[in-house]
Amino acid sequence: MDESWVNSAEGIGADLHLELSGPGGRRAALIGALREAVRSGRLAPGTRLPPYRSLAADLGVARNTVADAYAELVAEGWLTARQGSGTRVAKRAEPLGHAVRVARQGPPRTRGPRHDLRQGTPDASSFPRAAWLTSYRRALQQAPNEVFGPGDPVGRVELREALTEYLARARGVRTEPGRIVICSGFAHALRLLFGQDRGGGGGVLRGPLAVEAYGLGFHRQLLRAAGVRTVPLPLDEHGARVDGLGRERAVLLTPAHQFPTGGPLDPERRAAVVDWARARGTVILEDDYDGEFRYDRKPVGAVQGLDPERVIFIGSVSKSLSPAVRLGWMVLPERYVDEVRAAKGEREAWASVLDQLSLADFLSSGSYDRHVRRMRQRYRVRRDRLVAALATHAPHVEVTGVAAGLHAVLRLPAGTERSAVKAAAWQGVALEGLAEFRHPETDMAAGDGLVVGYATPSEHAYAAALDALCAALPPEETLTADPGRG
Template identity: 40%
Template sequence: MSRSRTNSGAGELLVELRRDSSVPLHQQLESGIRDRIRQGLLRADVVMPATRALATDLGLSRGVVVEAYQQLVAEGYLVSRTGGYTQVAPAAAGILVQERAAGELGGPPRIDFKYSKPDVSQFPRAAWLRSIRKMLNETPNRSLAYLDGRGTAELRESLADYLNRVRGTSARPENMLICNGFAQGSRLLLQVLAAAGYRRLAVEDPSDNELREVAVNAGLEAVGVPVLETGLDVEALERSGADVVMVTAAHQFPTGAVASARTRAALIAWATKHDALIIEDDYDAEYRYDREPIGAIQGLAPECVVYAGTASKTLAPGLRLGWLILPCRLVEQMSDAKVRDDRGSPVFDQLTFADFIARGEFDRHLRRMRPRYRRLRDALVGRLAEQVPDLVPIGVSAGLHVMTWLPADLSEAAVTKAALDRGLGVYGLAPYWVDAGPGGLVFGYGSLTESEVVEGIDLLADAISSLRR
């Protein structure tokens, strides 16, 4: 027996739209429909108004409604049926129940400001597919055999040309190594350095805590060095006794500080004086909004610096594509370590990425994404200023995250818990300190929509207000 279709009106749907908002109308419409489904107000199998009728009713262009419907179909809230009508998806009836259950069981938040989450929905599938087809049609058979541990020559050449042009590196293809993301590259590098006699790794304080664990597992001692507004405190580095240092000079994580020209010169002088090594993690330098590009330190002193890059923030973490530019003395050791670890990264992925870069698709993708991420950054900074003005964001000129210090009357634990109780994921600085430091919050915004950013900050403001009451 077929299920009957129900609808309250051919073109009517109660959704509040704010035309003076910076959030695009299609995203407001998506959010309104999504919320009504979550609240159980639009039940499973309810037929949605026709796009043309709803557009007329709401005073919108039909394209706005079509875009909103398409996004909700992609998310699983709506389903398109034969005959041209759209229904609330059968599975959608359980979304609210699932979300409540997830909250009770400590499941994922509904809006999540977790860092390291770019917008993978914007992955350039069509352009990537063209490169896959070309690679499959043109790759000679010999390229499918075991490779040099450094990776395919084609990708190393494409990356060297790109990085020398865009990041100011001094890369030669023969000095590059392709790895499975920064995770593998850093692990192999620290193991090789420990075997070569390096003993103490200095890391920025605060910084990514995972790297410290990798260093300890490799046999290195990890020590923290404070981060100033101008980058790493090189005088403190001098006192640390370290013989290798990891820096995120172009956009420090998590503070967002940019290493000044003086700091960069002092780092190179330190490395030269002590025959030490700088590891430069250039993790999101392609995304800058309000400042001139900052060149890589590696371009100033190639034999003192290991440069690390990855496609995780620019394309998608799931690609697992990373690269290192190595000083000459480390190339053979790192190539051997890579072969021992996994016999080399997948050939097809490397050749596809090489063609993708060489045809200019990587540049085009980044040009498309910068305005999108900038709008998200602007929405986040603007909403914080409106709703929680004593949380002043820093490090906003680049990247996919901003940070705020917390006022003395608020603790990280209390704020993050109160936010999670409201379905919001916000994250404190505590895990990033080598030594204890002041409280703060890190907001990753890359994977969110503007309406989610706005709603998330509103939830945070409510959480903080409840704590202060």
């Protein structure tokens, strides 16, 4: 048995008596000793613990051992860590007697997170209800009788015409109404293209499909269910390394704003991937998931504009309006239009015809442009508040990918991502670690980080969400922890 007294240096922290024993090494022993000291009530809520260096020196272990132990106990809720305040016993932590009473009463009721900072959804409270209702009423009043029959699977011509004008003006897309097919969103587009719509069957496209090394896992699962093998392309500061493309039959990219790491695809690489598609007779799938939201640089046009016959451009209103509207579009090369139409079937089974007419009016009346401009300004302010909060409370955390989109990536010290996600959950914050988006077959590692969406919380809840996020981040001491392990 190794018994150590921890002496607070210069009035920082408290004297502790810790017994480092049992299986699992020094780190596990330290975690167990600190947990028991809190559980038994020997360490009262609010007690400030010694800094890493002091505790490591007194115990004869590496600073990383102490840093890991503190981080684990912060994630579990036994401790809290704030920049400038040190590491303290959490005020929620209760002595053993109370824990026993709670256990006898049964498990506590579970509840969802108080703050949703996951990427992917806009602020639901900002949906333009009045303007949408105006468009809906006008569309309903002007709708011809045929609207109330079976829907055309390619989509209403009114919406395809409105999209042709809007996409050319706002995204640099070159098309015509006859080459646009309406769908219910990006996932639906993938199902149509790769054969999983209506329960399977041969697809318009086949694998292998090259994808970016970091992306949405749900899309990879959908493709895997369709029998499509995905081949990861490494990423760097210029976007996807398209020079790694080989004999794949297609490539899926997020060129306007790489998801989730951020940044546009370099112009030379845009040209190179188009040249590859031409030379191989293949096609590029362009996911324009948040092309409207640009803050600190000029808008990046669509790759589709470089060669409309080699790019399938896919977009939706999920980020700009709401995922509840369930409307998206594919801008197709001429050779794919009939095949995609056949994949949809004889009748429209997914996208509401009345919603299509409403969106057509919303676009042609200018309401969509006004809404996007308003939300672009609102999300810019939210992004700036996030950056400012981190600069104040966690200046050691680097923020990247903030020139566009609805999320940011917070870069963390190596080995701290998992603990930070757990600590965020304890603070009532739902978010995702960067590792969740990594392709399972890639050799590339983008480092530790958190993917933080700043669009979802309502205005009145955003300040509290930022406070909770900052409270969950690893302290600055983890940046200077010794590389050795105890």
